[in-house]
Amino acid sequence: MNFKPLFALFLIAFIFSCKQEKQHLTRIEGKQIAVTDSLETDPEIEAFIKPYRDHVNKNMDSVISYAMHTYSKTDGELNTAIGNLFADVMFEQGNPIFKKRTGKDIDMVLANHGGIRAIISEGNITTRTAYEIMPFENSIVVAPIKGSQVNQMIAYLLNAKRAHPISKLHIVADKNYQLVEATINNKPIDTSKIYYVATNDYLYNGGDGMTFFQPSDSLYILNYKIRNAFIDYFKNHDTINPVIDNRFIKLDH
């Protein structure tokens, strides 16, 4: 066998390929590919996910309480059973943390009607129930605001004519939605007093047009997600039976 040509070829290859030729970008093609059920499911990845999925589902479907009835945010005009539960859970779960941190009590709670994302169905309540009613990551915050700002809040609520969840605040309106009486702790709103209002970070930052939290010089962030407050509340109550009450009512005259 004659190696000479082979060697020559090798030499050429060496010289040729070591001299890096400048590469020029000539063409770009861009698109997006939909990830749909027409694509194959990678079995190895699927098998890897499965134990995680099974654990999450098992946990999500674990029964943590029981609902006496079905509760929907459309059942009631100015206050609803589920909305009252929503605000009361924020108080009951949030107040011990706030008190421990500040030595003070939460005076009232305000959430938003739109923030109740699902009904609670009669029967078993699972962790998944908490995820359904509160899929968002919002946390409980406590805003110290003046009585005058509480009055703006009451004006907002009368104007909205919706069952925004409230707790510890009592509002009576006449048939034209004019204020008859508003109280916190059975006392009229004192415009010079500071009230500690628990809400969520979304509303505190002006969500749903709730501008009355500003200005506020300080904010207590409880680092407690509303969903987790629900999960803890359900675990603490083997049965729930919230009702429509008189916290926000309209008179017939």
Next chain:
Amino acid sequence: MKRRDFIQQTTAATALVTIGGLTLPSFSSAPKGKHITILHTNDVHSHIDPFGPEDGRNPNKGGVARRASLVQAIRNENPNTLLLDAGDIFQGTPYFNYYGGELEFKLMSKLKYDAATIGNHDFDNGIDGLYAQLPHAKFDFLSANYNFSNTILDTHVKPYKVFIKEGLKIGVFGVGIQLDGLVLKDLYKETDYLNPIEIAQDMSRILKEEEHCDLVICLSHIGYKYSNNPNKPSDLILAEKTKNIDLIIGGHTHTFLPKPTVTKNAEAKNVLVNQVGCYGINLGRIDFYFDTDKNKTANGTSIIV
């Protein structure tokens, strides 16, 4: 005659490659066009499972196991592929609440992601929560405009990385959105946010002039554009105020583009901006074709979107 030349050249090239392969693999580059494929996702938000058939918006769409088979098929077709993510990997399904991002990072590692940038939701368990999950990520986190030097993430996030594929240098840098007002300070702690546009100007210069990259890619979580706040830094502004960037892969605004946007940079050259919505519903694919023949680029690079 031409045909014969071609065959001869091909034969010679094959022979060269063979010999090179036997002796000096690193010098085996054949004088043919090179092809780099960039695949990308953004704002997957812990969507590991596909949406169910009953889903009101995205029935039967998404799913990591399907994305895996799609990515593998493309890698089989072109091994010179990079897979990138533009942030907001975390938050959106109970997988995140239960495992804190562990499963997301492990799956991205299995899919052989090459790099990701950091989205605002990636701070949802705090900077410590993100740090705690880093051992599960076998890919790099890139962010040039978050200064982490006074945080636990110091030295764990690089401003950029240069990948070498088929002898070509691909520089990728990351930029993230202003955290103040979007993420609680308690969560991002001493992370210092720097202007992403100015940083992108620096990064593109470094990658082009100092690192001599053949391709420069910006991995961004600053958002596509803000119609109500047109001066807020966005991918379209970043494209317009920089040079030497070939591709901006975006996130944050969950923008579903009908096709990648072609826009002009500071030198009136074309830049591609792409974002593929959210939740792993789509995979972005950008193919870059190179040639040694300068004549082919005399009329500029052709872009097909």
